[in-house]
Amino acid sequence: MGQSICLRIRRIKVKPVAVTSWLKNSSPNETVSIVRRVKLKHPITQLMEKADIVYRRKLGSQSRTLRQAVSQYKKRYRRLPPKGFDAWWEFAKSNDFKMVDEFDSLMSDLEPFWLLSPHELRERARQVGELPSIDLVSIVNGEGFEGEDRPPADRAIGFFTMIEPFIELLPDMQFPISIKSEGRVIVPWEQSLQPNATVLSSDGEGLLGGSFTEDWKGEGTVWDAFRRACPPDSPARRLFSSVRGQAHTSQSSFNLLFNKGSTPTIHPSSLGLVGFQRFVDFCKEPSGRILQGHFFSDWRTLPSLFPVFSPAKAPGYSDIVIPSHYYYGATKRYTYGIDPVLFLMKETDNFEVNWGEKKDVIFWRGASTGGGSSPPGFLHQYHRHRLVQKASEHSTGNTTVLFPDPSTSTETSFISVAVPTAEINKEIFDIAFTKAIGCDLYVGGGCEQMMEDHRFANAVQLTDHYKYKYLIDLDGMGYSAHFLAFMGSESAVLKTTVYREFFSDWIQPWLHYIPVSDSYNDLYNIHAYFSGPSPSELKAFSLLGNHTNEFLAAHKREGDQKLRRIARAGRQWKNTITRRVDMQVYVYRLCIEWARLWSDNRDAYVFR
Known part of the structure; x- marks a missing residue:
């Protein structure tokens, strides 16, 4: 957008620490890049590895016999199971239910x-x-x-x-x-x-x-x-x-x-x-x-x-x-793999898109719901409004994103690059409202002002979401009923929520889906980790020499494989852990x- 990118490198030795999160946005005028020598893997790599271990351990520790299930019940809840526990156990095991102990x-x-x-x-x-x-x-x-x-x-x-x-x-x-x-x-x-x-x-x-x-x-x-x-x-x-x-x-x-x-x-x-x-x-x-x-x-x-x-x-x-x-039933609006004519369920939707053909951007469409307006004046700060604002092509200032340092070709050094936010937003986001709801109470001018402050686009069918590698799922007035449909598709689901649902004890973040902070600041580094640098970020890397392209291409291939692994794990989880019979x-x-x-x-x- 006419803004220049300057690159300054400063090497700093830092102590190894247990990292569970990553960079926030930079200040509006900051365009500094810093190489950090860290004797540990990228935080997302660590989170994914830990998630795999935790889930495998949970899945492998489930009771295999009724006696074990009773013992586990008494250990967890300090009382005997209720009458009918044996019939429930037979129903669960005969239907290949996996999480027999996870009802905390x-x-x-x-x-x-x-x-x-x-x-x-x-x-x-x-x-x-x-x-x-x-x-x-x-x-x-x-x-x-x-x-x-x-x-x-x-x-x-x-x-x-x-x-x-x-x-x-x-x-x-x-x-x-x-x-x-x-x-x-x-x-x-x-x-x-x-x-x-x-x-x-x-x-x-x-x-x-x-x-x-x-x-x-x-x-x-x-x-x-x-x-x-x-x-x-x-x-x-x-x-x-x-x-x-x-x-x-x-x-x-x-x-x-x-x-x-x-x-x-x-x-x-x-x-x-x-x-x-x-x-x-x-x-x-x-x-x-x-x-x-x-x-x-x-x-x-x-x-x-x-x-x-x-x-x-x-x-x-x-x-x-x-x-x-909505999860248990079958509707064109909320169900993955539904035959639109016969309303039969299929494991792969008729409109599913091959991974290599999916667009490498973070996608979301929805109405401007998200809460009431009593008292009025807070609508612009609700979670959906903030995401649309965050992804705006008219944003100002810079955003700092981290990548492996091409000069070392190792996993222990990273380089941060600050790029104009408006440019990176155009490259990695496709996020918009489809309908203005409750906008008459929007501060500063009602519906007209809301339309001016946020991007609006045409509504899309559920099946249109499957064209994208990243699907971000947001709450509305309550929980989002799209979640299981998104998980069924071979797209990676990004999720932020304040709601607990029936499957909360059975799902593992960073294995089945990617958890996102309520500020959405981490979306930039999540995309960078899995999809590599966008064109605006490559401008900064070009200052490092020609060897950069080969290194970053390898980084992108590896990240894409990890993203697809999450997408596939999410689909496998949906098809084996949250079936209709699992809900029963x-x-x-x-x-x-x-x-x-x-x-x-x-x-x-x-x-x-």
């Missing part, structure tokens, strides 16, 4: 309900099932029923379909299924200590009766409810910490890389890559909530420990997670655990 998240979801008596639990299920946003799925005498007062929503129908193969083996019980994708239950911290104290009001009327409404109607937001779920001494409960904006640093990446002192070392906390996907503790980091739109929703949460089954939940919520009906196994396990909580005699409702 499910058990964590259910643990608070042990503090309620069976009567209290059943009463709360009845109460919450009266809400228009909740469907009550009942099992009576081995048969299932949805609520008779109104037609059930798709999510309840999907759940009922999942339990059909084993419903005759289940006792009578009820499941309140949320019709919404967002989490619903946020229990105030003080009440979480005595959850049974507010089941019924003093006159016996249900807690949700009377004045309860479906939304706050301008009287509050999710954040107002969420911060009350945090401990009293947490920053989120302190007024100043809960309202101040996100702090951003203007330090250059060079200054952030090294500790102060005479002997510089790489500072792990200053680097940009996500080691393994972590979930932000918004109680401790309340300023981060302005980057997550779901905190600005005015859809009322439930202020007590009610049993609500939802497809995903963010940290701090008490919903019970179930598989999404998950829900079956949930049902027998729920049946024990529902039983009047929990102590006797055990498998021995």
Whole structure:
């Protein structure tokens, strides 16, 4: 874009450290390149190797017999398995289910309900099932029923379909299924200590009766409810910490890389890559909530420990997670490998593209959703808006990217090159909104201003995504229902999320997908590692001599092979770990655990 690239090389000896992330963006005026002699492999190489070891160890340690499974259960959860555990085990093993021991998240979801008596639990299920946003799925005498007062929503129908193969083996019980994708239950911290104290009001009327409404109607937001779920001494409960904006640093990446002192070392906390996907503790980091739109929703949460089954939940919520009906069903919008005419499932989609023909860019399309607007003024900071802004061809300043040092041809030295951000964005991104939603509340001019500030393009079919090597998956108002479809394609999935789903215990970042920070600063170095230098980066490398081209070509070939390895591992994971029958196994396990909580005699409702 008319900007010159200057290259300065400075050699610095640094101490080896355990690195779990990489460079942040440089300051707007920085165009410095530095060779770092580091006696370790590239951080992404380390992360991929570690991920492979961790997953293989987990997969290889799963119980092989019912006796081993019972022993593992008692070791993890300090109690006997529930009645029906043997039937569940046979169902799981007969369907070649892999992760027989990995249900820690499910058990964590259910643990608070042990503090309620069976009567209290059943009463709360009845109460919450009266809400228009909740469907009550009942099992009576081995048969299932949805609520008779109104037609059930798709999510309840999907759940009922999942339990059909084993419903005759289940006792009578009820499941309140949320019709919404967002989490619903946020229990105030003080009440979480005595959850049974507010089941019924003093006159016996249900807690949700009377004045309860479906939304706050301008009287509050999710954040107002969420911060009350945090401990009293947490920053989120302190007024100043809960309202101040996100702090951003203007330090250059060079200054952030090294500790102060005479002997510089790489500072792990200053680097940009996500080691393994972590979930932000918004109680401790309340300023981060302005980057997550779901905190600005005015859809009322439930202020007590009610049993609500939802497809995903963010940290701090008490919903019970179930598989999404979008994953279990078959739709042209969310399902990979669906025959568009017969609606049959195929392992390889008709529109899949060979790896060598896929475009070497990071691709995303979606609407400008991402949260509510109560109060207004934060829309431009939501996760989708920030990604579109990050990838803009009109960005200013420079971006620093690292590559192996061509002068050494080893894995222990790296060179960083600062290039104009606008140029590199054009080369490695194809990211745009397809529809403006909620834009009338956009700061500075509503829809017209949003259209000016962000790139917009035509909507694309799900199958059009398969033309790209990198597919970045973003949350919307809730979890992203495209994830499993993207994983099924032979494209590498990049993922950032605040939501936990049913498969969270079964997937391994840096093996099955590439975790991305919520700042998106690491996207540049991720692309550089796997795809080599873009044309604007090659301009800088040309100053190093002709030997550079051969070295970088070899680097690109090796990186491309590693990227394809992730893409293939993701597809293999999807086809072997999150099949429809795997979702049935998950829900079956949930049902027998729920049946024990529902039983009047929990102590006797055990498998021995």
